Amino acid sequence: MHRFFLFTSIPFLLVILFAWLTESLRQQPIELIPTLSGKSEYCLTCHSDLPEISASHPMEVFGCVLCHGGERLALDADLAHASMRGGKNPSDLAVVEQSCGGSDCHSGSSQAERDHIQRVMTSIQATYTGAITNILFTFGEQSDLLPRFGALTVQDTSLPSKTGIRSLEAFNPSQHINPIIQQFAQNCLTCHISAKAREGADFHRQTGCAACHSPASQSPYNTSLDDKPKHTLSNAIPYNQCNTCHNRGNYDLRLMEFVERADQPATRLENYYQPIAQFTLCEYTLDCIDCHTAVEVMGDGDIHATQKDIQYVQCRTCHGTLAELPLTKTLLDADDRAFRLALLNPMMDLAIGDTILITENGEPLWNTRVLPGGSYELYGKATGQRLVFRPVMGSGCKQNEWEQDSQSCHTCHALER
Amino acid sequence: MQSIPRRDFLRISNQIILSLAGLLGMGALVRFLGYQSQHTITKEFDLGSANDYPSGSRTVLADIPALLNHDTQGFAAFSLICPHLGCTVESISEGFECPCHGSQFDRTGTVSRGPATMNLRPLRVVENDAGHLILYTE
Numbered sequence: 188m189h190r191f192f193l194f195t196s197i198p199f200l201l202v203i204l205f206a207w208l209t210e211s212l213r214q215q216p217i218e219l220i221p222t223l224s225g226k227s228e229y230c231l232t233c234h235s236d237l238p239e240i241s242a243s244h245p246m247e248v249f250g251c252v253l254c255h256g257g258e259r260l261a262l263d264a265d266l267a268h269a270s271m272r273g274g275k276n277p278s279d280l281a282v283v284e285q286s287c288g289g290s291d292c293h294s295g296s297s298q299a300e301r302d303h304i305q306r307v308m309t310s311i312q313a314t315y316t317g318a319i320t321n322i323l324f325t326f327g328e329q330s331d332l333l334p335r336f337g338a339l340t341v342q343d344t345s346l347p348s349k350t351g352i353r354s355l356e357a358f359n360p361s362q363h364i365n366p367i368i369q370q371f372a373q374n375c376l377t378c379h380i381s382a383k384a385r386e387g388a389d390f391h392r393q394t395g396c397a398a399c400h401s402p403a404s405q406s407p408y409n410t411s412l413d414d415k416p417k418h419t420l421s422n423a424i425p426y427n428q429c430n431t432c433h434n435r436g437n438y439d440l441r442l443m444e445f446v447e448r449a450d451q452p453a454t455r456l457e458n459y460y461q462p463i464a465q466f467t468l469c470e471y472t473l474d475c476i477d478c479h480t481a482v483e484v485m486g487d488g489d490i491h492a493t494q495k496d497i498q499y500v501q502c503r504t505c506h507g508t509l510a511e512l513p514l515t516k517t518l519l520d521a522d523d524r525a526f527r528l529a530l531l532n533p534m535m536d537l538a539i540g541d542t543i544l545i546t547e548n549g550e551p552l553w554n555t556r557v558l559p560g561g562s563y564e565l566y567g568k569a570t571g572q573r574l575v576f577r578p579v580m581g582s583g584c585k586q587n588e589w590e591q592d593s594q595s596c597h598t599c600h601a602l603e604r
Numbered sequence: 605m606q607s608i609p610r611r612d613f614l615r616i617s618n619q620i621i622l623s624l625a626g627l628l629g630m631g632a633l634v635r636f637l638g639y640q641s642q643h644t645i646t647k648e649f650d651l652g653s654a655n656d657y658p659s660g661s662r663t664v665l666a667d668i669p670a671l672l673n674h675d676t677q678g679f680a681a682f683s684l685i686c687p688h689l690g691c692t693v694e695s696i697s698e699g700f701e702c703p704c705h706g707s708q709f710d711r712t713g714t715v716s717r718g719p720a721t722m723n724l725r726p727l728r729v730v731e732n733d734a735g736h737l738i739l740y741t742e
Contacts, residue, residue: 196618200625209629222690225645241702248690291689291719298717431712521708522717 195374216262221250228252228259241420243531256288265347268466274430278396280313280339280381287396297345297488300469300524307396308381309341310486310497315379317493318569322371325440328363333491338379343490352490368445374376378432392431396420397485402428422532426459426474433475453503465601467502469576470593474569477506480550481528498526498568502596505563506554508588516549517542525551535566651729651737654679660721662711663680664695670739681727681739682713688720706728 190406217231230251239246244254252259253278261267273279277286283304288294307313314337323329323336337355339408360372377385380398392398399421428580436447452458459471468476476484491497507513518525518541529537534554537543542557554566562577579586586595608616649668657663657679663672669684669692684693684700691704699710708717713724728740 196621200621200628203625203628203632210632220645222685245691245704248704267701288678299721358675443632526717527706 188326197293199492205301214262219246221246221253224250224253226259229262230255230257230259232400233267237418243324268306273395276393276395276397276401277398279394281307283307283395288443293396297513299389300527302488303500304346306486306488308339309343309488309490310484311491311494312398312484312486314338314341314355314490315376316355316490318375318378319494320370320492322375323363326365328365328368330584332492334490337490338376341490343488345364348489349487350489350491350496355490361604367443371512374383374444375438376419380455380536384431387447389435390431392428393500398431399424399428402414403524422476422528423534423569424476428461429475435457441447459479465596467593467600469574472572472574473565473604474570477554477565478534480546482548482553499548500546501591501594503579503591505544505552505565505576507580508591509579509582509586510588512578512580513563514544514545514547516545516551523551525553528553532568534568534571542558542592613631645742647742649741651739654731654735654737657737665739667742668739670741671724672729672739676700679729679731679737681729682723682724683727683741684726686720687715687722688718689724693724 207416213231217235218227219231220227228250237364247599250259251257254272256270256272256277258267258270268462272282273275275285282501282502284294288304290299290486292298293301293303294305297305297446303496311317316334316337319336319338320329320332320334324332329335334355336358337357339592340357342354343352358372358376360369362504363369377390380394382404383394384392391403393401396422401417402419402421402424434448436445436446439446450457450462456466456471460466477497478500480500483500486497496528497572503511503513505513516525518537518539520540525543526537528551529535532554533557537556542554544555544557544563546552554568558564558575562575563575565576566572567574584599617697624663649665651657651665651672653673657672657674659674659676661672661674663674664670664684665672665681670681671684672679672681685691686693686702686704686707688702688705691702693702693707693709694709695699699708699716701708702720705719707715707720708715709720710716711722712740715721728736730740732738
């Protein structure tokens with residue numbers, strides 16, 4: 188009888204020892220209770236090595252689950268990741284409203300300037316409607332150039348609309364039998380930010396907000412892009428992130444194919460633009476975002492027909508004309524939008540009383556300042572590089588006042604490639 | 605050396621093994637029952653003696669985080685958590701600034717720059733019978 192009990196209790200002890208040992212060896216969860224949710228999450232158990240995504244999104248305030256979704260208490264990787272939004276990219280346009288929305292975050296009112304998502308969803312970057320409309324018109328699939336289709340269905344619910352375009356239907360290539368339209372759909376729809384980028388390191392970018400704000404390389408001088416997604420959100424976007432879509436080649440409209448540029452750029456000038464034109468010093472010294480504003484890139488909430496309808500910054504925005512100095516604004520209110528933008532990308536110390544340049548639409552060029560001698564300074568948003576420049580007025584420029592597009596200025600100021 | 609009868613050896617071994625298993629099992633049970641998945645959030649803080657905060661003092665209580673102000677009207681406190689999204693504001697010469705999105709507040713906690721639209725939240729502070737200041741965050 189005693190022998191029976193002993194042989195029964197030994198396996199019993201072994202089972203308990205095994206369970207105890209297994210439990211002791213298991214990685215102890217690292218708990219985080221973000222201020223915003225007040226709920227425990229164990230994501231840091233495996234992801235404690237990830238850098239904080241940005242100063243505006245501190246981990247102890249946002250945690251991980253608020254943006255990424257997922258099962259906050261799961262310690263098994265598959266279970267924890269099963270309900271994540273957008274995979275590794277919660278800013279994908281399909282899920283951005285759930286991930287980044289909210290009235291205090293990026294889906295609030297335009298008055299509070301928190302309508303980023305609405306603006307981006309209706310922007311040319313997302314709709315790609317200019318290209319779609321032009322192709323449909325050129326190949327006889329529609330009789331005019333009125334925008335009807337976009338890469339995704341969008342509605343402009345805000346009033347008033349400056350463009351009068353209230354909605355776009357999602358472009359559905361299967362509704363067109365013309366093979367050239369099929370070719371277009373197959374080869375040419377990778378440039379909008381809800382689409383996956385083309386294959387290849389030069390094209391690497393994510394979708395949604397991360398297409399621009401998670402630059403693959405922080406260095407504007409680094410021409411090789413790392414194709415691993417970065418856990419970063421930045422307003423210091425170097426030109427080579429823009430170049431993952433722009434200046435990478437041309438569309439051959441006869442074959443409806445994208446032809447990658449074949450040159451081997453060795454300098455920034457060569458890398459910045461395709462070898463098809465000539466450009467001025469500032470165009471290839473600065474980064475795209477040093478001249479082009481947030482509204483031009485992210486939209487203004489209205490649906491625009493083409494890129495040209497929203498892009499309005501010209502050389503004269505900063506340099507003025509022979510007859511007029513560029514528009515300026517003296518910052519007197521601590522609540523001025525310029526200060527908020529400067530805080531998110533602190534390349535220069537902006538102070539009350541500073542006079543900065545503004546665009547004709549009133550957008551603050553917060554990285555500029557009027558200097559006492561009548562010249563201006565600009566700090567590169569991605570580089571921090573300080574550049575001093577002069578207005579056209581008072582110079583030897585002979586430019587006609589009505590010819591202010593960049594091509595006109597290139598006549599004298601461009602460097603031949 | 606006196607030999608133990610086989611029967612006794614088996615009995616003692618069995619008792620030892622069962623005791624060990626029982627202890628381990630009890631330990632596991634205690635650990636299981638004592639597990640807390642959510643930490644309790646402290647809402648009441650003993651700030652120590654009121655005498656430690658002389659009139660005219662402004663004390664940043666970083667662990668809460670809050671600011672305790674002692675002026676001629678008595679003790680008052682407000683939270684240093686930004687009402688916009690919950691980051692902890694930092695002291696600047698004009699008052700406080702949120703490092704996350706740049707909201708600013710004057711020395712009284714009144715919002716002076718967005719995106720925050722509300723003031724820093726006032727907190728209740730009372731002096732108990734023992735002369736200690738008790739701060740309530742809710």
